[in-house]
Amino acid sequence: MPYKFKLHYSTDVPLAIKAIFYVPSTHSERMGVAQESNGLNLYCRKVLIKERCTELIPTYLRFVKGVVDCEDLPLNISRETYQDSGLIMKLRNVVTRRIIKMLEDEMKKDPERYDKWFDEFNQFLKEGLMTDSENKESLLKLMRYYSNFTEGCTTLEDYVKKMKPGQNKIYFTVGPNKDAALNNAFMETFKGSDIPILVLTN
Numbered sequence: 001m002p003y004k005f006k007l008h009y010s011t012d013v014p015l016a017i018k019a020i021f022y023v024p025s026t027h028s029e030r031m032g033v034a035q036e037s038n039g040l041n042l043y044c045r046k047v048l049i050k051e052r053c054t055e056l057i058p059t060y061l062r063f064v065k066g067v068v069d070c071e072d073l074p075l076n077i078s079r080e081t082y083q084d085s086g087l088i089m090k091l092r093n094v095v096t097r098r099i100i101k102m103l104e105d106e107m108k109k110d111p112e113r114y115d116k117w118f119d120e121f122n123q124f125l126k127e128g129l130m131t132d133s134e135n136k137e138s139l140l141k142l143m144r145y146y147s148n149f150t151e152g153c154t155t156l157e158d159y160v161k162k163m164k165p166g167q168n169k170i171y172f173t174v175g176p177n178k179d180a181a182l183n184n185a186f187m188e189t190f191k192g193s194d195i196p197i198l199v200l201t202n
Contacts, residue, residue, distance in 0.1 A: 002026075003065070004117050007102045015091055016071040021099060026120060027063050039065035040095075044073040055088055057096055060128035063121060064099055093134075100138045107142060115153045118144045122202070146178045146199035148190075154198075162196040172198040 005023040027036055039062070042053040046069065056068060070091055107114040118125075128139045144153035149162055159170065171190070175181025181199045190197060 004113075005102065005106050007098075009098055011094075015087070015094060017068060017091070017094065019066060019068040019095070019098075021064055021066040021102065023064055023103070023117070025117070029123075036062045038062050041067050042073075043067060043069040045069070045071055049073065056092055057099065058092075058128065058132055060124050060131060061096065061099055063124055068095060096132075096135060097138070100135055100142070103142055104138070112152070115144055118142075118153070146181075146201060148182055148197045148199070149194075159196055159198060164195060167195065170198065171195060172200055174200045177201055 002025045003022040004025040005021075007019075007021045009017065009019045009021065011017050022039075029036055038052045038054045038057065040053055040056045041051050042049045042056055053068075057064060068091070070087075073085075073087055073091075103114075106117075122144070125139055125142050129136060129143075132139065140156065144155060145159070147154045147159065150158075156170075173181045173184060173187055175184055178199050178201060181187075181201060182197075187197075
């Protein structure tokens, strides 16, 4: 499966980690096939601890493929009990935050390329918004929306910049596509105004 984004990652703080992450261009869930299986393998000093390590990242990031090698894990760690290790939880937090940061970096570097990827994978990130309270703010930055003030997609941050003086609410409309949403009856109130409106199509 071709990948869309790739990251080589190495750090000594707070854990000694070497990793490579691949984010694919497509996934099987969209075609109604079985749920994507976790694609990260866990190593310690090049010794395989577990393939497809489900404890390494939250379920909503199951589309990420790659390898994580953490030198801080004990080599004699039990494969039956390693998931109870505080180190595993610490490693999970570090890896999760770095993957989210990678996606944010890609979004800023090439918004058009990211938008095409987001169109394919947005349900995973929205799943994260509902289940991962610790990283909710970071995930919110990754969301993309149609609007009445740009041809392409926009972010909540861009929406806030477009808000009018005294505006203290976010306005949005819903429809099966952008044109239908912007032409529904509820939009009559906003005709002729330049109030920014988000379009939700899913």
